[in-house]
Amino acid sequence: MKKILILGAGTGGTMMANHLKKALNPKQWEISIVDENQTHYYQPGYLFLPFDIYQPEDIIKPIKEFIPEGVDLLHRKIDKIVAAENYVQFSDGGRIDYDILIVATGAKIAPEEVEGMKGAEWRNSIFDFYTFDGALALRDKLKEWRGGKLLVHITEMPIKCPVAPLEFAFLADSFFKHKKMRAQVDITFVTPLSGAFTKPKATEALGYLLQEKNIHIVEDFAIEKVDNENKKIIDYGDREISFDLLVTVPTNKGDELIARSEMGDELNFVPTNKTTLQSNAYKNVFVIGDASNIAVSKAGSVAHFEAEILTENILHYIHDEPLKSEFDGHTNCFIETGDGKALLIDFNYTHEPVEGTFPFPGVGPMQLLKESRMNHFGKLAFRWVYWNMLLPGKHIPFVPTEMNEAGKHFD
Amino acid sequence: MEKMISGKQVSVNEEGFLTDFSQWNKDIANEIAKEENIQLTERHWEVINYLQEQHRKEIPMSIRKIRNSGVVDIKEFYQLFPQGPLKTASKIAGIPKPVSCI
Ligand SMILES: Cc1cc2nc3c(=O)[nH]c(=O)nc-3n(C[C@H](O)[C@H](O)[C@H](O)COP(=O)(O)OP(=O)(O)OC[C@H]3O[C@@H](n4cnc5c(N)ncnc54)[C@H](O)[C@@H]3O)c2cc1C
Numbered sequence: 001m002k003k004i005l006i007l008g009a010g011t012g013g014t015m016m017a018n019h020l021k022k023a024l025n026p027k028q029w030e031i032s033i034v035d036e037n038q039t040h041y042y043q044p045g046y047l048f049l050p051f052d053i054y055q056p057e058d059i060i061k062p063i064k065e066f067i068p069e070g071v072d073l074l075h076r077k078i079d080k081i082v083a084a085e086n087y088v089q090f091s092d093g094g095r096i097d098y099d100i101l102i103v104a105t106g107a108k109i110a111p112e113e114v115e116g117m118k119g120a121e122w123r124n125s126i127f128d129f130y131t132f133d134g135a136l137a138l139r140d141k142l143k144e145w146r147g148g149k150l151l152v153h154i155t156e157m158p159i160k161c162p163v164a165p166l167e168f169a170f171l172a173d174s175f176f177k178h179k180k181m182r183a184q185v186d187i188t189f190v191t192p193l194s195g196a197f198t199k200p201k202a203t204e205a206l207g208y209l210l211q212e213k214n215i216h217i218v219e220d221f222a223i224e225k226v227d228n229e230n231k232k233i234i235d236y237g238d239r240e241i242s243f244d245l246l247v248t249v250p251t252n253k254g255d256e257l258i259a260r261s262e263m264g265d266e267l268n269f270v271p272t273n274k275t276t277l278q279s280n281a282y283k284n285v286f287v288i289g290d291a292s293n294i295a296v297s298k299a300g301s302v303a304h305f306e307a308e309i310l311t312e313n314i315l316h317y318i319h320d321e322p323l324k325s326e327f328d329g330h331t332n333c334f335i336e337t338g339d340g341k342a343l344l345i346d347f348n349y350t351h352e353p354v355e356g357t358f359p360f361p362g363v364g365p366m367q368l369l370k371e372s373r374m375n376h377f378g379k380l381a382f383r384w385v386y387w388n389m390l391l392p393g394k395h396i397p398f399v400p401t402e403m404n405e406a407g408k409h410f411d
Numbered sequence: 412m413e414k415m416i417s418g419k420q421v422s423v424n425e426e427g428f429l430t431d432f433s434q435w436n437k438d439i440a441n442e443i444a445k446e447e448n449i450q451l452t453e454r455h456w457e458v459i460n461y462l463q464e465q466h467r468k469e470i471p472m473s474i475r476k477i478r479n480s481g482v483v484d485i486k487e488f489y490q491l492f493p494q495g496p497l498k499t500a501s502k503i504a505g506i507p508k509p510v511s512c513i
Contacts, residue, residue, distance in 0.1 A: 162511045202513035220495030222474040236485040
């Protein structure tokens with residue numbers, strides 16, 4: 001029997017377990033998947049928890065519900081990968097050998113990367129919404145908050161779902177409007193990039209949003225430290241911004257196990273071939289989702305498209321064939337803009353997000369790069385699609401793995 | 412769009428970033444730097460060379476990468492290229508500014 005081992009039973013790992021169960025001969029291959037958690041968190045739901053739009057129970061389910069029969073689910077913490085000898089060491093001392101390894105251990109926040117971020121004000125006036133606990137703590141804070149200066153802040157790139165902070169700012173605007181206290185809240189979006197939107201078409205189509213919602217923006221802000229006493233964030237150029245409430249997206253890093261395995265870059269992301277998804281260092285190690293260093297958005301939709309490609313490439317690898325299936329960087333995501341509307345974007349390595357219709361060229365019903373109610377329902381439906389289609393590894397009808405150029409308004 | 416920079420016709424985007432790295436040369440860098448009120452010194456060139464090296468390897472740039480580069484620390488990086496140093500240095504180096512997905 002040969003062994004294929006999947007590390008992490010989050011979005012990417014779960015999808016791979018389902019794909020491989022169908023694709024591999026059970027007489028030849030034993031499939032195992034490991035996770036330290038027993039709960040699967042629907043992370044896109046973290047955006048909605050602080051505003052009481054979703055309840056905690058809406059976004060958690062047991063991991064084992066999604067792992068198919070015949071796949072061995074291990075509830076263990078991974079200490080490290082010993083790739084040169086093809087085995088994985090668990091924190092409690094056990095180990096497991098593999099012929100093929102799939103790394104799907106995701107990314108997590110590391111607020112300790114910035115001086116003072118995890119200081120006295122952490123979870124008093126400084127919050128994150130990239131963790132389950134953080135999003136709930138922020139929900140409780142927003143319930144009692146009387147207003148003042150709200151900063152929505154990105155520490156550094158890359159982060160999971162890069163548009164989530166902007167969505168947070170839009171939803172905050174809507175939330176405070178409904179609470180009839182928008183006039184008491186000053187919302188400022190602080191980014192290390194040179195704008196809220198950085199691509200030409202998106203800037204052109206969406207620049208109005210910030211103005212319309214009266215959200216201020218501070219660009220090119222590379223945070224150096226947080227001054228807890230005076231409630232200020234300070235950047236390397238000595239710019240200071242004061243806050244009453246700081247909602248930050250801390251540095252995102254791969255799990256420490258990657259560092260212990262000496263397989264990561266300076267943020268513990270695994271150097272990976274961007275088209276084949278094979279690790280650069282070891283031929284029998286593949287990487288899916290947020291754990292890799294490839295220059296795509298760290299998003300569940302990306303992991304979904306990657307899973308289809310990776311399954312084919314693992315079959316190629318097993319049959320000693322060239323890894324000819326190529327990931328094109330396809331990304332598709334809904335962006336909440338508040339007031340019951342959303343945007344939809346669809347792009348890949350070579351094409352920036354543009355206007356058009358989706359998924360049927362010229363028909364829609366979704367509009368690309370334009371606000372609409374239909375897109376908002378798409379965003380809400382994504383949760384159903386996630387549990388019922390993405391995790392089980394089903395192909396989403398009409399949404400091809402490779403990006404469709406038809407129906408899009410390229411120049 | 413097309414622009415004349417130090418006597419050479421080059422393709423640039425709306426913000427004046429070169430869209431074709433192969434058209435870059437040192438004279439162009441000097442001219443863009445002048446527009447940004449920067450007089451390029453030996454130290455500037457070390458940073459520019461580093462950025463271009465990373466660009467050729469398709470490694471996206473960040474403040475953290477600069478910090479770990481061993482080429483320059485962040486305080487000095489801000490002194491060399493005041494206000495949005497990564498953006499300004501990228502522009503002079505003829506490479507795209509760091510972007511997000513939209
Ligand atoms: C606020 C927010 C909003 C988002 N919105 C969207 C959206 O609208 N659309 C979208 O497509 N995506 C969105 N995402 C991104 C999406 O959730 C992630 O990209 C996706 O979950 C990545 O899947 P993954 O398998 O790579 O990692 P994960 O799903 O995070 O799974 C990693 C797993 O590995 C396990 N693990 C890690 N280290 C160890 C260890 N040492 N031992 C044992 N187990 C370990 C973890 O317990 C976890 O279960 C959002 C993310 C956030 C945070």
